[in-house]
Amino acid sequence: MKKYQLGEFEEIVLLTVGVLYGEAYGVAIKEEIAKRQNRKVSVGALQSALRRMESKGFLNSEFGESTKMRGGKRKRYFKITALGKKALDYNMQSRVELWNQIPDVAFEFKLC
Amino acid sequence: MLKRLGERLFTFYCHTDFQEDIKGDLEEYYAFNLKEKGEKYANGRYFIDALLLFRFSLLRDNWLSQNSNNIAMVKNNIKVAYRSMMRHKFYSFLNLTGLAISMAACVFIAIYVQDETSYDKHFQNSSKIYRVAAHLAFADNEFNLPATPDPMAKAMKMDFPEVLEAARTRGNSTEIISVNNQFFQQSGITWADQEFFNIFKFSVIRGDMDHFLDEPNTVVLEESTSKKLFGDTNPIGRIIRFNEETDLKVTGVIEDIPANTHFKYEMFISMLNREDAKQNIWLSNNFITYLELNNSILAETVEGKIPDFVVKHFGPQIKQFTGTDIATEIEAGRQTWNYFLQPIESIHLRSNLDFELDNSGSVQYVYMFSIIGFFILLIACINFMNMATARASVRAKEVGIRKVLGSMRKQLIGQFLTESLLNSILAFFMAIGIVYLMLPGFNSLTDKTLTDPIFGADGLWPYLGLAAVLVGLAAGIYPAFVLSSFLPAKVLKGEMAQGNAAKWMRNGLVVIQFTTSIFLIIGSMFVYSQLDYLQNKELGFNKDQILIINETHLLGDQVETFKDELLRSAIVENVSVSGYVPATNVSSDFPFLSENATTTDEAVSVQHWKVDYNYGGTFDIELVYGRFFNKELASDTAGVIINETAARRFGYLENPVGKKIKSLGGIVNNQSQSFTIIGVMKDFHFKSMTEQILPHALMLDSDNGRVNIKFSPEKAQDVLQFAESTWDKFANGRPFDYAFLDEVFAGSFKEQLKVKTIFTVFAILAISIACLGLFGLASYVTEQRKKEIGIRKVLGASTSRLVNLLFNNFTKLILLSILLAVPFAWWYMDGWLSDFAYPVSMNPLIFVAGGLGTLLIAWLTVGYQSLKAARRNPIDNLRYE
Numbered sequence: 003m004k005k006y007q008l009g010e011f012e013e014i015v016l017l018t019v020g021v022l023y024g025e026a027y028g029v030a031i032k033e034e035i036a037k038r039q040n041r042k043v044s045v046g047a048l049q050s051a052l053r054r055m056e057s058k059g060f061l062n063s064e065f066g067e068s069t070k071m072r073g074g075k076r077k078r079y080f081k082i083t084a085l086g087k088k089a090l091d092y093n094m095q096s097r098v099e100l101w102n103q104i105p106d107v108a109f110e111f112k113l114c
Numbered sequence: 115m116l117k118r119l120g121e122r123l124f125t126f127y128c129h130t131d132f133q134e135d136i137k138g139d140l141e142e143y144y145a146f147n148l149k150e151k152g153e154k155y156a157n158g159r160y161f162i163d164a165l166l167l168f169r170f171s172l173l174r175d176n177w178l179s180q181n182s183n184n185i186a187m188v189k190n191n192i193k194v195a196y197r198s199m200m201r202h203k204f205y206s207f208l209n210l211t212g213l214a215i216s217m218a219a220c221v222f223i224a225i226y227v228q229d230e231t232s233y234d235k236h237f238q239n240s241s242k243i244y245r246v247a248a249h250l251a252f253a254d255n256e257f258n259l260p261a262t263p264d265p266m267a268k269a270m271k272m273d274f275p276e277v278l279e280a281a282r283t284r285g286n287s288t289e290i291i292s293v294n295n296q297f298f299q300q301s302g303i304t305w306a307d308q309e310f311f312n313i314f315k316f317s318v319i320r321g322d323m324d325h326f327l328d329e330p331n332t333v334v335l336e337e338s339t340s341k342k343l344f345g346d347t348n349p350i351g352r353i354i355r356f357n358e359e360t361d362l363k364v365t366g367v368i369e370d371i372p373a374n375t376h377f378k379y380e381m382f383i384s385m386l387n388r389e390d391a392k393q394n395i396w397l398s399n400n401f402i403t404y405l406e407l408n409n410s411i412l413a414e415t416v417e418g419k420i421p422d423f424v425v426k427h428f429g430p431q432i433k434q435f436t437g438t439d440i441a442t443e444i445e446a447g448r449q450t451w452n453y454f455l456q457p458i459e460s461i462h463l464r465s466n467l468d469f470e471l472d473n474s475g476s477v478q479y480v481y482m483f484s485i486i487g488f489f490i491l492l493i494a495c496i497n498f499m500n501m502a503t504a505r506a507s508v509r510a511k512e513v514g515i516r517k518v519l520g521s522m523r524k525q526l527i528g529q530f531l532t533e534s535l536l537n538s539i540l541a542f543f544m545a546i547g548i549v550y551l552m553l554p555g556f557n558s559l560t561d562k563t564l565t566d567p568i569f570g571a572d573g574l575w576p577y578l579g580l581a582a583v584l585v586g587l588a589a590g591i592y593p594a595f596v597l598s599s600f601l602p603a604k605v606l607k608g609e610m611a612q613g614n615a616a617k618w619m620r621n622g623l624v625v626i627q628f629t630t631s632i633f634l635i636i637g638s639m640f641v642y643s644q645l646d647y648l649q650n651k652e653l654g655f656n657k658d659q660i661l662i663i664n665e666t667h668l669l670g671d672q673v674e675t676f677k678d679e680l681l682r683s684a685i686v687e688n689v690s691v692s693g694y695v696p697a698t699n700v701s702s703d704f705p706f707l708s709e710n711a712t713t714t715d716e717a718v719s720v721q722h723w724k725v726d727y728n729y730g731g732t733f734d735i736e737l738v739y740g741r742f743f744n745k746e747l748a749s750d751t752a753g754v755i756i757n758e759t760a761a762r763r764f765g766y767l768e769n770p771v772g773k774k775i776k777s778l779g780g781i782v783n784n785q786s787q788s789f790t791i792i793g794v795m796k797d798f799h800f801k802s803m804t805e806q807i808l809p810h811a812l813m814l815d816s817d818n819g820r821v822n823i824k825f826s827p828e829k830a831q832d833v834l835q836f837a838e839s840t841w842d843k844f845a846n847g848r849p850f851d852y853a854f855l856d857e858v859f860a861g862s863f864k865e866q867l868k869v870k871t872i873f874t875v876f877a878i879l880a881i882s883i884a885c886l887g888l889f890g891l892a893s894y895v896t897e898q899r900k901k902e903i904g905i906r907k908v909l910g911a912s913t914s915r916l917v918n919l920l921f922n923n924f925t926k927l928i929l930l931s932i933l934l935a936v937p938f939a940w941w942y943m944d945g946w947l948s949d950f951a952y953p954v955s956m957n958p959l960i961f962v963a964g965g966l967g968t969l970l971i972a973w974l975t976v977g978y979q980s981l982k983a984a985r986r987n988p989i990d991n992l993r994y995e
Contacts, residue, residue: 045143
């Protein structure tokens with residue numbers, strides 16, 4: 003279903019936002035992905051994915067506190083919405099369904 | 115520094131809602147990097163991150179991100195336009211075809227005009243290159259020549275500091291050349307100075323351009339000539355035997371000279387091979403002089419210095435030969451020695467001197483065709499406007515409903531404009547299809563070799579696309595404003611009174627259409643009849659049944675034997691050996707004096723042709739007085755036959771046979787010769803039919819350039835075979851080059867024929883497009899009045915009355931158009947015809963035929979519709995309410 007469509011990167015970001023519940027702002031998300039997935043993420047890619055998903059309604063956000071290190075600028079914390087949850091569910095389910103449809107023979111890698 | 119720049123950039127493009135937190139994030143990374151990796155890295159990282167944040171979803175609002183209703187509206191407009199086109203397939207078809215055909219016609223005209231105006235602009239510095247031309251006059255004789263004396267180029271370079279380089283060419287002839295005893299007939303041969311290649315910088319394929327022709331016996335070839343003679347081998351250093359006497363060494367090959375150049379040279383022989391190039395004679399003009407100036411604004415300066423230059427250089431020789439002083443002669447108006455500069459870029463279209471190398475272009479035709487193209491497009495646009503407003507009653511309800519539902523006038527205008535744009539763009543694509551379909555025909559008509567004029571290199575497509583949009587707007591703007599101005603309340607109540615204004619407008623447009631098409635029809639009939647007249651005018655000699663064999667000088671002394679051999683055949687009636695054949699553009703003029711003349715000012719410039727005893731019999735030249743040359747009379751070698759014009763100019767009003775003329779004290783041979791007139795021939799066109807007949811004389815002298823065979827009727831093929839086999843006996847493998855005089859003659863009309871065809875085609879196009887529109891309009895008007903017709907019929911009107919009723923309006927319009935078109939056409943054609951030496955008279959029949967013909971065509975167009983409507987059973991018209 004098109005409504006729930008998520009790209010691979012979007013899915014990772016969305017899941018990470020969930021993992022970081024309450025602490026999910028730009029820098030934190032980037033570090034979390036770097037740590038868990040061992041993959042480098044550019045600020046641009048991350049931010050555009052976040053805003054895109056926000057406009058789709060998978061995320062919402064609110065401003066948080068500002069620190070001196072941020073030059074007086076506030077953080078924006080992201081949260082998964084109900085729709086975002088549904089999208090994640092839908093994505094996982096469709097993957098599982100596909101997994102289950104694979105006949106066992108397909109995984110028998112004998113030397114032939 | 116980089117950080118600041120990055121921040122600025124980011125602030126510039128990022129959406130304001132996102133700026134604060136992302137900038138905060140960036141600051142955080144920066145602080146982290148500063149600590150871990152140092153300032154340099156942190157700065158760079160910041161900058162790169164800022165750049166990478168340039169993402170579509172993060173940008174400020176722009177025209178793409180705005181969720182604009184406009185696009186939906188435009189889509190809707192297109193959809194509505196499409197539907198309305200599909201609902202009225204017939205009218206849409208008329209509109210589209212008319213527009214497409216006229217656009218295609220305009221494309222062709224644009225291609226033609228583009229090509230015509232591109233002449234000689236492809237050289238480097240072409241704007242600084244000039245040709246020296248002459249306007250010379252003495253007594254009644256006048257010359258406009260593209261040629262100059264042989265020392266002119268050198269002297270100009272010496273005398274004028276503005277002249278950067280000066281070069282000459284001489285001749286443009288077809289000769290026989292051979293390579294390893296294999297003969298070729300080579301056209302486009304000229305003799306040129308080395309400096310010619312300094313002025314015209316051709317692309318060199320082989321050889322050293324700076325030393326192409328600086329030695330005698332050298333020759334430079336065009337690439338295709340080199341291919342023809344030597345195949346793909348390297349021709350440098352190879353030998354070409356010229357006219358069986360001179361060996362020329364190939365020193366260079368240049369790329370083929372583009373077709374849009376005023377000279378069509380294919381082979382350049384070194385000027386050092388010509389004796390006459392060094393003789394320093396100022397009184398004979400045979401050399402074309404090209405100048406390259408330092409700057410094009412200096413042309414006037416140079417021209418200003420020419421009068422003094424002429425006095426300085428021409429003076430001594432004029433004094434020597436005629437005993438007169440040039441300055442006083444010019445002052446008194448007895449002699450004109452006027453030399454001036456022509457920019458080469460304007461030669462093709464604007465220069466029309468005698469003996470031009472390229473006489474095909476005419477700026478007049480370029481204007482004419484541009485105007486015709488515009489007219490045709492105008493007619494098609496008017497069709498569209500008329501159909502749109504005529505159909506207004508149908509669209510009125512739609513407009514009313516739309517307005518009630520809240521449409522703004524602006525939106526309605528937008529909708530109608532979309533409709534016309536859709537039309538014109540569809541027509542544009544159809545036009546492109548037509549153009550590519552008709553391209554071969556166009557190419558053969560105009561002697562061009564275009565393959566892809568629209569999408570190829572320098573293609574016309576951007577202009578055409580723009581033109582399509584402009585046409586769409588122009589055709590759509592009036593209907594759009596009319597249709598969108600309806601008052602919804604009135605329209606929906608059914609009071610569809612289309613004001614008088616709209617009707618006037620429509621009638622006015624029809625009048626414009628028909629005025630232009632009648633003008634085009636009358637114009638093309640005149641062009642047709644004029645050119646027809648010239649082609650079929652009585653010539654005063656026989657052009658049929660004459661076979662010309664060219665290049666017979668190759669036979670040398672054997673020409674006479676060859677001639678006798680030919681004469682033995684029964685199908686050969688007569689044979690004359692002479693290079694001077696009418697319509698072949700040979701010329702050699704020389705001043706002569708009548709026996710009564712006392713001063714050289716009375717000299718008459720006469721074309722004098724060298725002919726043999728059989729000349730008159732072969733060409734059937736009519737004599738008014740006297741006789742032709744006779745072999746039995748030895749005195750005839752000093753005899754001359756002149757034409758009527760020459761007799762008049764010499765002042766011999768009575769029969770001049772027996773009187774004498776003498777050549778002016780020779781400039782070249784420096785000896786005056788006297789001739790006795792033995793005959794006067796009727797004036798005939800020995801040059802182009804379009805030019806005035808000039809003084810002309812035939813003299814007995816040997817010239818073995820051509821052999822002319824008069825053959826029995828219907829024996830063209832036989833005589834050709836016979837002549838060729840006889841030639842082969844004599845010629846030793848030299849090529850047999852022949853022509854039939856009537857074909858040569860037709861060839862001299864090629865240009866006019868082209869114009870004739872183009873004119874006819876466009877006139878037919880114009881009238882058919884106009885009629886297409888009229889047809890649509892008539893069918894619409896009858897449709898609208900069908901209730902009226904039904905009621906009239908029920909009340910007893912006869913079919914003829916009804917047809918009359920429908921006819922009347924259109925007839926009036928067309929009569930008005932005729933009234934408008936005729937004076938305009940009269941005025942224009944009068945001007946056009948005055949350019950011809952022998953114009954047809956302004957035949958009023960042509961005007962009548964043009965007007966009545968149009969009326970008839972219009973009647974046929976409207977008549978079908980009217981008759982159909984009038985004969986219909988009134989019940990069908992009145993049944994539904």
